[in-house]
């Protein structure tokens with residue numbers, strides 16, 4: 173242990189702690205900008221590039237960056253002397269001298285960490301007018317948007333992409349004044365190996381990296397009298413969007429959200445969770461088939477498009493392994509433009525499907541060329557939780573004061589199994605509930621497969637399917653995915669079914685969710701919200717979803733049958 | 745073995761040169777599991793630039809794979825050093841400074857004049873491989889603005905009207921070299 177004083181107050185901290193850690197223990201707030209501590213995800217960004225956290229250490233000539241300076245016995249730290257405050261302010265003003273001052277029209281406004289600092293510091297003028305960089309904006313992917321002029325070179329995105337996700341799409345490019353962060357050779361994202369997981373967006377303090385927005389397109393569709401506009405909301409949205417309206421994190425807001433969407437003017441409000449149940453019925457069928465034949469094992473879940481991109485780029489030789497099932501977003505879109513279109517007697521081309529997703533990669537997925545049926549896109553626009561929150565606010569809708577309403581049918585009914593898709597391990601658990609009953613013919617009394625839940629790197633379990641031992645694993649974050657795939661490749665993995673979600677923790681921590689900064693406890697609260705909905709659901713097995721059963725009877729035929737295959741499956 | 749950069753990249757550069765580079769890399773005995781292997785990266789990039797004359801993407805990817813690192817990392821290192829170039833360079837490398845001082849003194853017109861006479865744009869090489877044009881930021885000779893460098897030679901206070909003359913000097917020199925050494 174190490175003893176020191178900060179602003180004359182004694183404190184004892186562990187060896188190796190930083191001044192910042194010690195100050196936090198005393199509830200002394202030292203401002204930070206580049207620093208980001210997500211150690212639960214194995215990411216600590218400590219490049220000490222901004223120096224906003226500068227403090228005075230007695231006996232040292234220079235100010236020290238608190239985030240990267242280890243404590244020492246007897247150290248005397250001052251965090252708010254005139255010199256410290258003056259220096260921090262000058263540093264901030266220098267950063268701002270090469271930063272656009274167009275906060276008013278910036279996508280990150282009110283969520284920007286640089287803006288927040290400027291506000292706290294009471295910055296009221298642009299003091300230094302130096303040369304400003306000017307780089308083109310990259311919107312090529314239709315998923316990620318990169319605006320290098322807003323980059324403050326904190327390198328958080330690089331750390332996230334390279335160390336946590338192990339994708340390695342980003343690098344600092346150039347030197348000195350003109351250095352920026354972006355893909356190799358500063359090529360547009362479409363020409364890089366980026367998977368669009370959006371985790372760099374989640375950690376970027378400014379609007380240098382954001383999602384490509386489709387708010388205007390969505391409004392245009394809503395106000396187009398010739399179109400029937402249906403919206404589908406992913407399982408994870410109900411556990412997070414409340415945060416944008418000041419509702420306590422971890423509070424499910426399903427009914428209020430449905431009411432809000434209806435007030436926005438959508439003609440039908442559907443639940444992607446219905447599509448999740450449908451996915452499970454198809455995928456369970458596929459799992460059982462592959463188990464029977466023993467071919468193409470392990471089977472990998474395919475609901476996360478970023479994960480699919482990751483396999484395509486990094487493990488092309490394993491492309492035959494993922495389930496051929498489309499993701500719930502795409503299944504829901506397809507069924508809306510076929511089955512539902514028929515039911516209401518509207519031509520598919522007159523239906524617009526808007527998907528509300530926790531995700532950046534879903535924007536890309538919706539645009540993949542293969543995802544169309546008879547020339548009509550399955551999903552027209554995929555917007556994020558954050559975008560929907562903005563639309564609701566613009567539309568004068570405050571979720572806090574909404575009465576609860578029910579989803580529209582037939583794509584609105586869902587089970588607890590579909591809801592937990594939003595958390596890591598959930599897809600696997602949902603699949604197990606169905607596979608178990610289909611294989612054993614017995615009723616599953618305890619549906620909770622708690623062994624595959626949680627935030628640990630890789631969770632595994634062995635399930636007895638009446639003689640056949642099914643070995644399963646779930647992991648989240650692409651770094652963990654890489655480890656699992658390397659073992660699969662080497663032949664050292666013994667699993668039959670593997671679930672991967674690209675975002676650490678799953679979709680509740682997706683790149684399109686309300687920003688959590690370093691508050692990983694929010695991820696836990698969101699996860700609990702989903703499991704609490706599941707626990708309270710009357711039906712908790714996807715294959716018992718009455719609307720899904722009816723869909724097969726009226727329209728699809730058998731799971732894995734000809735029509736189901738044509739509409740609900742794809743290939744990579 | 746960590747898989748990196750699997751996206752196939754079409755190659756146009758000569759296989760013999762790649763073979764030479766590979767022999768150089770093989771002699772380094774890189775251990776793909778050892779972080780320290782990256783210390784050799786610059787050395788290999790130097791060699792590759794020496795062999796190929798420049799470091800286009802296909803070469804970058806080849807080297808990235810040899811080191812089992814991401815293309816982005818190689819690209820970042822190359823971008824950091826002025827010495828490395830990703831575009832082919834001519835025998836005579838014309839650099840026009842576009843730093844503030846040069847710019848306000850008309851450097852852009854000078855650049856346009858070079859481009860006009862040689863029929864190439866900045867970043868390109870003439871078909872005969874003799875000249876390439878680049879623009880740079882401040883070279884630190886602001887007193888001489890606008891400044892142009894050709895290989896190691898510095899030209900100060902260059903006006904568009906002088907460009908033709910400067911180029912002719914090199915054309916003569918070039919043709920002289922192509923002539924037999926001794927008559």
Ligand code: SF4
Nearest residue numbers: 333366367369370372
């Ligand atoms: S979206 Fe994901 S893969 Fe793409 S650059 Fe960002 S962190 Fe890397």
Ligand code: SF4
Nearest residue numbers: 323324326327329376
């Ligand atoms: S893009 Fe964002 S996260 Fe990345 S270095 Fe720039 S400011 Fe930081």
Ligand code: SF4
Nearest residue numbers: 476531674675679682
């Ligand atoms: S884990 Fe969910 S939010 Fe993240 S990329 Fe995959 S589908 Fe999108």
Ligand code: FES
Nearest residue numbers: 205220222223239
């Ligand atoms: S926060 Fe410490 S140097 Fe940036």
